[in-house]
Amino acid sequence: MPAVLLRKLSDAALTLFCATLVLFILIRLAPGDPAVLLLGQPAEVAGSQSQAYERKAEELRAQWGLDRPVFMQYAGWLGRLLQLDLGTSLYTGRQVSEELAERLPATLQLSLAALFIQVTLGIALGAVSALKAGAASDNLIRFACVALASTPAFVTGLFLLLLFAVSLGAYEISSEATWNRLWLPALTMGLASMPQFARMVRANMLAELGQTYVLAALSRGLSRRKVVAHACRNALLPLVTVVALSFAAFLGGAVVIESLFSWPGIGKYALDSILRKDYPVIQGYAFIMVAFVIVLHLCVDVLYAYLDPRLHHKRKRAAAGVEEHA
Structure with missing residues (x-):
């Protein structure tokens, strides 16, 4: 019985790792940009206003770590996950674990x-x-x-x-x-x-x-x-x-x-x-x-x-x- 349970636990850990990897990649491949959604769709402007909008969007992507390669983002998220840290919401700024626990x-x-x-x-x-x-x-x-x-x-x-x-x-x-x-x-x-x-x-x-x-x-x-x-x-x-x-x-x-x-x-x-x-x-x-x-x-x-x-x-x-x- 212990050997069977140990094998099931190892299979479960492998399944969880593969599932998180696939889900992470699929989420990143979905169309849309969080920075654009937060700032709002830019109007047809030119010059300094357009440049300021792009700079702000780039700052948000850098702040959220979205400017790094996908696998580096996954490695960082997995490292925080091993510390029982689900991250921080991009919109509310609160811990995801707290908001999930409330609901x-x-x-x-x-x-x-x-x-x-x-x-x-x-x-x-x-x-x-x-x-x-x-x-x-x-x-x-x-x-x-x-x-x-x-x-x-x-x-x-x-x-x-x-x-x-x-x-x-x-x-x-x-x-x-x-x-x-x-x-x-x-x-x-x-x-x-x-x-x-x-x-x-x-x-x-x-x-x-x-x-x-x-x-x-x-x-x-x-x-x-x-x-x-x-x-x-x-x-x-x-x-x-x-x-x-x-x-x-x-x-x-x-x-x-x-x-x-x-x-x-x-x-x-x-x-x-x-x-x-x-x-x-x-x-x-x-x-x-x-x-x-x-x-x-x-x-x-x-x-x-x-x-x-x-x-x-x-x-x-x-x-x-x-x-x-x-």
Whole structure:
């Protein structure tokens, strides 16, 4: 186990390094100049005014280190990153880590609420669809899942805003991260990701209910309710990975929903920074998201190994085979 964990950690470190390098280069290749965006597009002027504008722009590029080669910029950023320094925003002059830390709780709050809606509705609808396979309720659930999966999240969000905020007046439109504003963006994100989860629950349940141990348990007179509950636990075990990846997707993919509902999270902050070419913020946000996904994958691997007893038996047989061969 320690050797496997050490190998996974080394792979994760290599993946993180490659991801940061690619992201850094892609950000620098994007069109636009932060100095021009900060100073404003120059008017059609000539002479001293134009020269003063160019001098000011050059001073800003030199101050931000943008006049150096890209790989030197990356080396400097990586060196600061190893010291846990994400840099300073080009526009606010504040530490990127501080600004991300201020907005991270709002995104975590939204992502956890959306994950709860996704998992709750997905398990409930998927289990009912599997237990009532072929019935009218199964067909209705599958049709609803297809319709939701075919609708972009921002379209669902616009419809819910029109319904609850405009027509019913039950939702307050503002830019504050309050509890009474949480439910609608969380519902939008949860509904957008629920269909895939419900289909996986249904498929796993049908596969598990067709196993021989289920038929044997029913033939021995065990109650159908207990057998189905046991099969449901086995069917939901592989979905631990899906839940973890959904949480990571919510954190990294909340940009559209946060912008649509003016939710003050790191997604909206990152989008505003992309439009302003605030390189340190974009790089810091991308690094945090990539690192979070990698760490989450490691945690899921370890957790899944302890939750699934079949992996324990497989490792024991492999270890016994190695000892016999030795």
